[in-house]
Each structure stands twice: as C-alpha cells, then as structure tokens.
Amino acid sequence: MDRRKFLKATGVAGIAGLAGCSGGPTESGSTATEESAESTSESTEAETTQESTASADSEVNVGMVYALGGLGDKSFNDAAKRGIERAESELNVSYNEGQPSAAEEFPTFQRRFAQSQNPDYDLVCCIGFAQKSALQETSKNFPDQKFMLVDEQIERDNVASYVFKEEQGSFLVGHLAGLLTNQQFEAGAGSTSGDSKKVGFVGGFEVPLIQKFQAGFTAGVEHADENIEVTSAFAGSFSDSAQGKEIATSMYEDGADIVYHAAGGTGLGVFQAAQEQGKFAIGVDSDQSQTDPNYADVILASMVKRVETAVYTSVENVAEDSYNGGELTTLGLEQDGVACVYGQELGSEIPEDVKSSVAESRQAIIDGDISVPTEPQ
Amino acid sequence: MSTQNTLTGLLERDWSYRETLVGGAVGIFVTIAVLGLLLPESLWADLFGIITERSTLSSALRLSVPIVFAALGGIFAEKVGVINIGLEGLLIVSAFVAILVPAILGPTETTLFIPNLWVGFAAGILASVLFSGLFAVVCIRYKADQIIAGLAVWLIALGLAPFAATVYYGGVNTENLGTSLPTWTIPVLSEIPLFGAFFSATPAVYAMLLAVPASWFVLNRTSFGNHVRASGENPRALDTVGVNVSRVRYASVLLSGFLTGIGGAALSLGLGQFIGNNQTMVNGKGFIAIVAYLFGNYNPIGAFGASFLFAGLEAVQIRLQQVPGYAIPDSLIQTIPYVTVIVVLALVGRTRIPEAAGEHYESGDD
Numbered sequence: 137m138d139r140r141k142f143l144k145a146t147g148v149a150g151i152a153g154l155a156g157c158s159g160g161p162t163e164s165g166s167t168a169t170e171e172s173a174e175s176t177s178e179s180t181e182a183e184t185t186q187e188s189t190a191s192a193d194s195e196v197n198v199g200m201v202y203a204l205g206g207l208g209d210k211s212f213n214d215a216a217k218r219g220i221e222r223a224e225s226e227l228n229v230s231y232n233e234g235q236p237s238a239a240e241e242f243p244t245f246q247r248r249f250a251q252s253q254n255p256d257y258d259l260v261c262c263i264g265f266a267q268k269s270a271l272q273e274t275s276k277n278f279p280d281q282k283f284m285l286v287d288e289q290i291e292r293d294n295v296a297s298y299v300f301k302e303e304q305g306s307f308l309v310g311h312l313a314g315l316l317t318n319q320q321f322e323a324g325a326g327s328t329s330g331d332s333k334k335v336g337f338v339g340g341f342e343v344p345l346i347q348k349f350q351a352g353f354t355a356g357v358e359h360a361d362e363n364i365e366v367t368s369a370f371a372g373s374f375s376d377s378a379q380g381k382e383i384a385t386s387m388y389e390d391g392a393d394i395v396y397h398a399a400g401g402t403g404l405g406v407f408q409a410a411q412e413q414g415k416f417a418i419g420v421d422s423d424q425s426q427t428d429p430n431y432a433d434v435i436l437a438s439m440v441k442r443v444e445t446a447v448y449t450s451v452e453n454v455a456e457d458s459y460n461g462g463e464l465t466t467l468g469l470e471q472d473g474v475a476c477v478y479g480q481e482l483g484s485e486i487p488e489d490v491k492s493s494v495a496e497s498r499q500a501i502i503d504g505d506i507s508v509p510t511e512p513q
Numbered sequence: 514m515s516t517q518n519t520l521t522g523l524l525e526r527d528w529s530y531r532e533t534l535v536g537g538a539v540g541i542f543v544t545i546a547v548l549g550l551l552l553p554e555s556l557w558a559d560l561f562g563i564i565t566e567r568s569t570l571s572s573a574l575r576l577s578v579p580i581v582f583a584a585l586g587g588i589f590a591e592k593v594g595v596i597n598i599g600l601e602g603l604l605i606v607s608a609f610v611a612i613l614v615p616a617i618l619g620p621t622e623t624t625l626f627i628p629n630l631w632v633g634f635a636a637g638i639l640a641s642v643l644f645s646g647l648f649a650v651v652c653i654r655y656k657a658d659q660i661i662a663g664l665a666v667w668l669i670a671l672g673l674a675p676f677a678a679t680v681y682y683g684g685v686n687t688e689n690l691g692t693s694l695p696t697w698t699i700p701v702l703s704e705i706p707l708f709g710a711f712f713s714a715t716p717a718v719y720a721m722l723l724a725v726p727a728s729w730f731v732l733n734r735t736s737f738g739n740h741v742r743a744s745g746e747n748p749r750a751l752d753t754v755g756v757n758v759s760r761v762r763y764a765s766v767l768l769s770g771f772l773t774g775i776g777g778a779a780l781s782l783g784l785g786q787f788i789g790n791n792q793t794m795v796n797g798k799g800f801i802a803i804v805a806y807l808f809g810n811y812n813p814i815g816a817f818g819a820s821f822l823f824a825g826l827e828a829v830q831i832r833l834q835q836v837p838g839y840a841i842p843d844s845l846i847q848t849i850p851y852v853t854v855i856v857v858l859a860l861v862g863r864t865r866i867p868e869a870a871g872e873h874y875e876s877g878d879d
Contacts, residue, residue: 342842369843378575379796383831404786
C-alpha cells in the first residue's frame, strides 16, 4: 500500500518539477499548472518568480520574453529589464515577464502574452536573436499583436526590429586593447608587459552575431598596430565558465595582455583568469565592472550594448502611438546604442592620450571615415 | 571453480584491453611527435608543441576534476547494481550549494575556525549525498525504475538550482564569492618541466589524484568492495552468505553521491561562482562521466584515463583554436574531444555491465 502511495507522490512531484522547468508565464486558465500547483508548492513558487505588475489601470501593458540567460545574467537580460523599468517609472507602463529556460519554450511564452486578454498586452518584447524563428510563427498567427525583437530582423508589419552595430563598439575596445598592449601599463590587479604584442578574444558560439564582435575587435586592434596578433577561440557555450577560464588562461600564458569576451556566463571565467594571471579583460553588453564589482580591478572597459535603449524606445513608441512595426532600427555608435565604457575602477588610470585616440576613432566611425567589417577577415 | 575461471579469464582479457588502449595512446603520441619534428611549421608541429606544453597539462588536470569524480561516483553506484544516470544532477546540486553556503555565511570569514570556503565545499558534498540518498530510497526501498529516477534527479536539480539562485540572488547566476580554491604548490617538485604541473594545482586536483587509486583499492581489495561487486553481479549469493544487500547498495549509492559532490563543489569553487543558465555551468560533464566510466570498463583507473583523455583533448582543442593560419572552422575543432571519445569507444570499447545492474533485489525474508 505505502509503496503505491509513495509512487503516486513521487509521480506528482516529478510532474510538478517538470512543470517548474518548462512552465510558461503565469496566467490564469492554465489548468495543468494549477492542478500540480495544488499538490506541491514547488511549481507554484517557480511560476510566481515572474514579477507581475501588470494591471488594468495602466495605459500600456508590456510582456517581456527574455533570452535564455535569464534575469540576473548581469548583462543582456538585465539591460532589457532596465529599459522596461525605466519605461515603467516614466511612461505609466506595466509589465509582466517570462524567462524561458530552453529555446523550445519561446513560442509558448510569446503565444501566452499574445493571447492574453487580461491584461491585453500592447507590446510583446522578445529579447535575443534566438527568438527569431519562434516569433516568425507567432507574429503571423497574431497579426493584431504588436511585437518588438532585439538583435534580429523580421519583416512583418507587427514586428519592430532593433539591431546593434556590435562591430563598432567592439572596434573601439579593440583599439583600446591594441594601444594598451603596446605600452607598459599597470593598474588595479593587472599589468601589460609592453613587449608582447598579443591580445585575445573569447566567443560563446561561432555564430554570425558573435563574429561581429570578433571582426570589430580584430579590426580595432589592427587599427592601433598591424603587428599585434589577435588570437580567438570559442567556448561552445554561454554558461561554461570553467571552459572560459581555461581558454583565457591559455591566452594569458601565451603572452596575451588583454582578453575581450563575448560569451555571456562563460566570460565570467575570463575575468577570473585575468585576476589569477594579473592581466586585463574587457567586458561586454553591460558595464561589467559595475555589475560584477569583484572583477572591477581587471576590467579595463566594457563594450556596452544598450538593450535598454531598444526596449525603452519601442515601449515609448507604443505609448505615443508611433509604433514602427515592420521597420528595422539600427543602433550604432551614433545613436549611442553601443559604446566603449571605461571600467569603474581602472577607467581613470587609462592614459589620456589613449582615451583621446579611442574617442577620435569613434568620431571617425560615426563620420564614416572608418568602415568596420562585420565578418572576420 | 567455474567462477574462478571466469574471473581469471576476465583479468586476462582486461589486460589485453588495457594494452590496446595504452598502446594506441602511445602510438598516436609518437606519430604526432615524429610528424611534428619532421615537419616543423606544420599543423603537426603546432599540435606537438601544444601537447608538450605544461599549461596544457595543468589545464587538462583542472578540466578532468569534475568528470573524474562523477565517473568514480558512477562506478560505485553501477557496480553495486544501481545505475545512476543522475550524476549530472548531483554535480549541479553540489556546485550550487558549495557557492550558496559560503555566500550566506560570508565568503572570507570562518565558521568554527574553518574557512567558509571549505564549509561550502563540505556543504556541497552533503547536498549531493542527500540527493543520492533520496535517489537510493526511491530505487532500493521503493524499487522505482533506476533510469527514470536518475533522470528525475537530473531534471529536478536542473530546475531547482537556478530557481533557488533566483530566490536568493534574483537571477540564475550567483554572485562571485570573491575567493576561490587556492593553488597549492609543492616546492622543488613543481619545478620539473612539464610534469611539474602535477605539483602546482588546486587541492581538488590532488584530491582527484588520491581518490582514483583509493577507489580502486576500496573496490578491489576490501571486503566492502567485494560486497559492492557481489551485489552488482550476484546479489543472491551475497544474501546467502548473510550480507544485507540493501545496506550495501545504500552505502555504495551514498558514496557515489559523496564522490560526485566533491567534483561539483570543486567545479564551482574553482571559480567562486555558479552559472545557472541553459545547462548550468556543469554543461553535460555528468554525462561525459558516464561515458568515461563505461569506457574505462568500471575500473577507476580506466575511468580516470578516459576522463583525462577527454579533458586533455578539450585543453588541446581550445589551444588549437588559437593557432592562426588554418582554415579549419573553430566549431569543428570544438568537436574533437567528443568525436575521439566516440571513435575510441566504438573501436576498442569493451564494456561488461555488472550482471544485476538495473535490477531490483528481493531478499525474500522481509
């Protein structure tokens, strides 16, 4: 008897656990979740982690579907969250958020927001290039729902697409790295030797988006000095920080002074390696010397990608009835969509002449005097 | 009598198997060395340079730690007759708890004169033991299907750790502790070229180098080890001589959790941070460990060899990507460790699964 009971209990707990892993956004009307939520508390807790500030009395309701890194990634998703938070405080906007944990869940989350009647979402923000194929389907099925997509483009009237010129920002940090590796420089926990002409790049996956970072960085380094060698490697993961640490360690031991990463969580291992080796690193997406203060003593600068600008602008457009569906908005250096932001702790120690040459090349890119490649040469 | 014969036969075949593996590895190394020395400026020379570099060796040692410990854990579970495919989940749980506990207690402070880093290490192991205890109860007491229960362990851990991180940290990744496992350098010995890498490493690497022979010894030279093997091969015989099969199985599965927990705690504390997005920072290492111990035919030394091969190829692979001038896509280079392991497993793999693995045992005197 008790064995049967036990099996039943484990079965229910297992299903609830699975629901916790693969659950959609919290919405009434999902009987499966409700049932399992009654039997165990685990899944309910997992589901209610999504903040729900959406209410009927705000003017604009926004649904946020985050990229796979989830909130707390200290970069991409957190930046998107800053955008919606700013919109909330300035524009009378309410929002609900969903954090898919696997690519297969994107359609579910998008559809839930699009279907919802209470609240009726005015805009669904889809963060990250990985949502493109899912959104192609969803936006076709819900022609009256407004969507916005970050990092990719879908040509449909109900999708406003926002892309960044990551290569431009990467060019600037590459220029910075190239200038610093050529001179003796010591600050915080790191130093450059000045005699080795080598810098490194660590990417998450070898995909076109990440290659834009790589291409811009390489071009920037070459702009500083043609003889500097740029080594690059890909970790094959955005979350394997141990791998990131090993890659960066091998680069530093090989004589690289500065390593730039575009690898999400994997990149945190790069900072760790920089600290152990007494070298420098460059962050990505957010100002990582601020979001990861423990590493501020090795982060020279970060290639900041203002996802918050994209989110805020799109929400603002909807609030002001000027939604630009079907259009592609490109945010580069000129629009301040990408930027080279110096580290909180090390920024002040970087020589002025280096900073001014970086500022010069920024202006040159805006003026069109320097064209930055988007693919590795 | 016949058992004796089978055992001798097994031992003999085991030897020739090992010889094939070791001979093959040495053969490949010599080929690379000869080609590398004959053709400088070629891919072979670069490869030879990478393999003989000290940093590659220390990198391989660090990368193999979680895989080796999980593989040892897997051996103890499967040898006793409980197939534990939840190793990945145990790694995730221990990796997370090992960071969470010091973060709560204060990473640089001490509790009862023990630095909290080590308290976290112990807590990570404990979490893994508790999880494997749950798994053991479900599989042994309640006779659940071991594969399904193992999958449940993985899935629950995969959901639970990022969820708990979200509750405590507000995101799936934990904050950085600001401290991580130190490097212990043994004077003089660490000066040896190349192999000095064995003497300048984190405590986890030393623990691994001790745990492998110790596991072999426990499994093959102690009465507990005999009971473990008997329970996996012929539990009725073990029962007949008056040993409680369930007890042996519980002990061995808990030991499996203990060993895997060391691997998980070492993984996250090596960085001072737990990354919880996608497949978490464990990223399939538990499953690689399963391949490793099958590859090593349930022998701790063999499992270490297989894990080390994989980790070594991984260390070579990330360096090979950085060699400029070859038109090989990096994504292709990244697959080298996986492809090699599959090829070797297919060509020379000879795994004999314990007779009673996956089967429940009814002692009949309940």
